[in-house]
Amino acid sequence: MDYCKTNDGILVSQNDFDIAQTLDCGQAFRWSSCGDGSFEGYFLNNRLKISETGKGTFLFHNVSEDEYLGIWKNYFDFDTDYGELKKRFSEDETLAKACEFASGIRILRQDPWETLCSFIISQNNNIPRIKGIIGRLCERYGGFPSALRLSEETADSLAYLRSGFRAKYIEDAAKKIASGEISTGAAAVLPLEDAKKELMKIKGVGPKVADCVLLFGMHRMDAYPVDVWIKRVLARFYPDGMPQCTKGFEGAAQQYLFHYVRCNPGELDDN
DNA sequence: TTCCAGGCGTATC
DNA sequence: GATACGCATGGA
Numbered sequence: 001m002d003y004c005k006t007n008d009g010i011l012v013s014q015n016d017f018d019i020a021q022t023l024d025c026g027q028a029f030r031w032s033s034c035g036d037g038s039f040e041g042y043f044l045n046n047r048l049k050i051s052e053t054g055k056g057t058f059l060f061h062n063v064s065e066d067e068y069l070g071i072w073k074n075y076f077d078f079d080t081d082y083g084e085l086k087k088r089f090s091e092d093e094t095l096a097k098a099c100e101f102a103s104g105i106r107i108l109r110q111d112p113w114e115t116l117c118s119f120i121i122s123q124n125n126n127i128p129r130i131k132g133i134i135g136r137l138c139e140r141y142g143g144f145p146s147a148l149r150l151s152e153e154t155a156d157s158l159a160y161l162r163s164g165f166r167a168k169y170i171e172d173a174a175k176k177i178a179s180g181e182i183s184t185g186a187a188a189v190l191p192l193e194d195a196k197k198e199l200m201k202i203k204g205v206g207p208k209v210a211d212c213v214l215l216f217g218m219h220r221m222d223a224y225p226v227d228v229w230i231k232r233v234l235a236r237f238y239p240d241g242m243p244q245c246t247k248g249f250e251g252a253a254q255q256y257l258f259h260y261v262r263c264n265p266g267e268l269d270d271n
Numbered sequence: 272t273t274c275c276a277g278g279c280g281t282a283t284c
Numbered sequence: 285g286a287t288a289c290g291c292a293t294g295g296a
Binding site for chain 1: 290291292293294295
């Protein structure tokens with residue numbers, strides 16, 4: 001048993017997991033630090049406070065056993081062996097450093113629609129402002145709005161978000177998902193390139209956002225988003241593409257690298 | 272003031 | 285298919 005019930009919630013023993021590294025590495029935008037190492041946030045409309053009470057031991061505050069097993073265990077991807085992944089990745093020198101730098105990153109299993117909407121907002125934007133826009137969105141609707149609810153809006157009625165040119169993209173995404181014209185469920189089982197093409201029928205969804213949705217919202221570990229930071233990593237270390245040891249799990253490797261170079265931009269310098 | 276931010280749509284060649 | 289440029293907003 002890797003968890004037990006306590007009066008305060010569920011206590012979980014888990015390797016290869018760091019709360020801040022996982023929730024604050026640019027894959028999710030609805031979590032905030034409590035300042036003491038704990039984080040509070042949401043998956044859909046399920047609220048959670050999570051703390052590390054000892055090395056490798058985590059408290060899911062005021063969570064029932066059913067909620068832990070039915071929601072959070074899956075959200076944090078506790079059934080995937082990231083130790084094994086990191087072992088494979090570490091055949092590569094740069095990846096070895098990245099995995100060691102933030103060894104507790106896990107790829108969250110987020111909601112496809114929320115992830116789609118969030119990464120549309122993320123384009124040509126910075127993380128604090130992305131969080132601000134999503135925060136205003138959730139405040140307005142008392143939680144992250146469904147595609148159906150948002151499909152009633154227009155770019156003009158979304159002006160309160162102050163999301164700039166992205167408002168018309170949010171409108172298009174909401175309408176295409178709500179109508180069923182685009183189905184994330186259908187895209188999930190397509191070959192990677194076909195799934196990307198399907199998502200890219202939405203205005204404001206290009207290759208990078210599509211990969212983010214596939215990786216962070218549909219857990220397609222073979223999808224790896226190439227943003228400005230990963231472009232720099234590829235140019236500096238992998239001119240011929242991601243190394244062979246990442247095959248099938250390029251997305252996870254990408255996330256270790258992304259976090260590593262964002263925190264250590266000097267590693268990109270030639271020397 | 273200017274530059275930049277987990278890009279993309281459009282025009283142009 | 286490749287490349288250049290504009291885009292809303294706000295923080296550094």
